[in-house]
Amino acid sequence: MGSLYKDEQDNWITVCLKYLLFVFNFLFWMGGGVVMGVGIWTLVDKGEYLSLLASSTFAVSAYILILAGGLVMVTGFLGCCAVIREQRSCLSTYFSCLLLIFLIELVAGVLAYVYYQSLSEELKQHLSKTMTENYAKPGKESITHSVDRLQQDFKCCGSNNSFDWTHSVYIMSLEAEKRLVPDSCCKTITHQCGKRDHPSNIYKVEGGCITKLEQFLADHLLIIGAVGIGVACLQICGMVFTCCLHRRIKLDPY
Numbered sequence: 001m002g003s004l005y006k007d008e009q010d011n012w013i014t015v016c017l018k019y020l021l022f023v024f025n026f027l028f029w030m031g032g033g034v035v036m037g038v039g040i041w042t043l044v045d046k047g048e049y050l051s052l053l054a055s056s057t058f059a060v061s062a063y064i065l066i067l068a069g070g071l072v073m074v075t076g077f078l079g080c081c082a083v084i085r086e087q088r089s090c091l092s093t094y095f096s097c098l099l100l101i102f103l104i105e106l107v108a109g110v111l112a113y114v115y116y117q118s119l120s121e122e123l124k125q126h127l128s129k130t131m132t133e134n135y136a137k138p139g140k141e142s143i144t145h146s147v148d149r150l151q152q153d154f155k156c157c158g159s160n161n162s163f164d165w166t167h168s169v170y171i172m173s174l175e176a177e178k179r180l181v182p183d184s185c186c187k188t189i190t191h192q193c194g195k196r197d198h199p200s201n202i203y204k205v206e207g208g209c210i211t212k213l214e215q216f217l218a219d220h221l222l223i224i225g226a227v228g229i230g231v232a233c234l235q236i237c238g239m240v241f242t243c244c245l246h247r248r249i250k251l252d253p254y
């Protein structure tokens with residue numbers, strides 16, 4: 001009688017673990033979609049600004065997130081198959097996939113953290129030089145477009161302020177046609193509106209672009225980190241459930 005009760009109890013625990021793992025895999029699959037979505041959003045939303053950064057760390061972190069998200073969605077499906085088949089080899093493979101994805105996300109998290117620490121210094125050193133030396137130069141059309149988009153989106157003018165344009169290659173050239181700032185500094189863009197640098201016409205008192213771009217990138221990195229931590233917690237739960245079910249299948253006679 002005691003042995004029968006113990007077998008029924010073991011079977012009940014195994015069934016509970018299977019349902020928990022099913023629920024986990026559904027959440028895990030959704031989490032993979034979120035991770036992939038955040039990675040794509042990071043590259044698409046204001047992705048043109050990546051050409052203004054000195055390093056590719058920010059873009060690499062986003063690509064790693066997209067890769068991890070895709071693997072998470074595939075692994076979630078494989079996890080359901082492993083639970084249905086109740087084979088220890090399938091569960092072992094599933095556990096290995098969870099561990100691999102966890103390590104990939106850990107790398108992305110470390111890269112994001114390291115980049116966050118050096119973000120301010122990189123922007124101060126690189127963005128100002130890029131804007132004053134490469135704007136409107138032949139062959140630098142992507143940078144010119146990115147700077148114009150940056151100044152309009154963030155309502156800023158110059159890396160620190162509008163006076164940064166005074167000694168820029170573009171403003172000192174004949175191409176500027178006596179402009180004091182690029183036309184993208186204007187609150188309402190019209191042809192040669194950059195000739196007048198009054199605060200009513202340009203973004204003169206709203207602050208420089210470095211501070212605003214730094215805040216934008218920092219917010220993105222925080223979102224990447226929060227999503228990564230959330231999915232990592234799900235993975236840890238999944239690995240625990242997988243180990244428990246792995247042991248139960250080993251002990252069960254069927």
